[in-house]
Amino acid sequence: MKKVILGLVVMVFLGLSGWLGYYFYKKANTDPIVYQTEKPFYTNIIKKTVATGSIVPRKEVQVKSQVSGIVEQLYVEAGQIVKAGQLLAKIKIVPNVANVNNAQSSLQTARINYAEAQRELARQQQLFDQKVIAEQEFNRIRLDANLKKEALTSAENNLQIALKGASKRTGGGSTLVYSTIDGMLLDVPVKVGTSVIERNNFNEGTSIATVADMKDLIFEGKIDESEVGKVREGMDLNLTIGAIEGRTFKAKLEYIAPKGITEEGAIKFQVRAKVLLDPKDFIRAGYSANADIVLDQKENVLALKESLLQFGKGKDSTYVEVETGPQQFKKQLVKTGISDGINIEVVSGVTKDNKVKVKEPEAPEKKNS
Incomplete structure (x- = not known):
């Protein structure tokens, strides 16, 4: 019995000795962690919020018929430039x-x-x-x-x-439809032979044409309630239109809705901005667009990537780890300014010659099965 126990003890001892030897061997041959560093740099930082919406004409009207009947003639088509008072269509009266x-x-x-x-x-x-x-x-x-x-x-x-459809005094047997404003014909939804309904108190009537002033365009969009308090009328906007690549258009914010609306579970506020166009520019109505509203901006300021910042407990505990020697670092409190979500201004704490430690990505937590 004693021999069996002694044999077991010897086997356990030998197993532990082998495991410890393997552990120390692996540790001795493991490469030391080498931390990457980055230097602060000078750049321009723009703090902005984004509003999504579309480009629409400020003045857009639907020309409707004053009488019911059938379209006898059309004198225009979509895309034409028309003047106020220009003849658009002729309506033939169908007697009731x-x-x-x-x-x-x-x-x-x-x-x-x-x-x-x-x-x-x-x-x-x-x-x-x-x-x-x-x-x-x-x-x-x-x-x-x-x-x-x-x-x-x-x-x-x-x-x-x-x-x-006309009296002896006025003459004629058809009703003529004229444009009410100067502009471009965006749409002519009727064709010759189409029946139309007159506009009255109980019916909107049939639209003969849609006319808009394409020289006066506005951006209509919505912003989140968390950002609406940071914007004000008169701010500059940079418009990016999906259909026009490589160009950014300027706009001036001129309206912020006093009341928000619920959209997809969030409160949104409507905004409107005047699009500043060059005489040679032509933008089609209805283009979708994103507006970058500039909240704050600074030029040529010392900055760091925001991912390099670390945070301790308490107020004013933002810090970075600055290299003091080869792979040796110390904590250095920093004071920051504006951020664009990627780069952040460094007001004090580091200089452009400092090397700042790049944090290692945190390992994902294992879920208990």
Whole structure:
């Protein structure tokens, strides 16, 4: 029994000795950790926030028909430049049976009334000539006859409008549609033969054309509530348009919505900025764009990569590790300024000649299975 126990002890001893020998061998042959260093540098730092949106004309109107009917002729197409008052389309009136019937009935009534008034006026004229009635009474009869004549003319015009869309006084058998502003035709959604509905209190009506001033464009976008307190009217914006590569357009912020809206679970505030264009620039309406709103900027300042900063406990405990000798470092408190998310201004604590230790990436935590 004693021999068995002794043998087990010897085996355990030999196993531990072998493991310790392997451990110290590996440790002796492991390469020492060599930390990389970087130097502070001078650069321009721009602190900004981004608003997403689109480019739209400030003045965009939809020209609609005043009457219902069928498009008889179109004189323009999308992309043309038009002037205010320029003829766009011609609408042919399609008579409404009920309206025509009412107009014909009113006209017949007006004719009967006018004929009766004329007979009464002739009879009263004879009495007046014979000095039987006073001039005042005769004038009243003559006025009534004139009113009946005007009612007859109005009834004839109403029938003409119901049938052809125009009265005898104005002439014509179609309604002409004119542009209301100077600008470019963005869209002409109707074609010859298309039925259109008039604009009234109960219906928006059919759009004949969309006209916009493409020389006065604005950027409309939204920013997050966490950033809206940092922006103000008059700030400069740099616009990046996805469809136009390699160019940045300038804009001036002119409006910030006083009330936010909920969008995808976050509160957003609408902003609007005037796009500053050169006379030769042409941007199509509806382009999507991103606006960089400059909150603060500094030129030629000493900076570090923000990833080099380390943080201790308490206030004003931001520090970096500065090299004092080969692979020897010490903590150095630093005071920082503005940051663009990548580089950060260093106000004090290090100089451009210091070498700052690059932190090793932290190993990911193992999850318990």
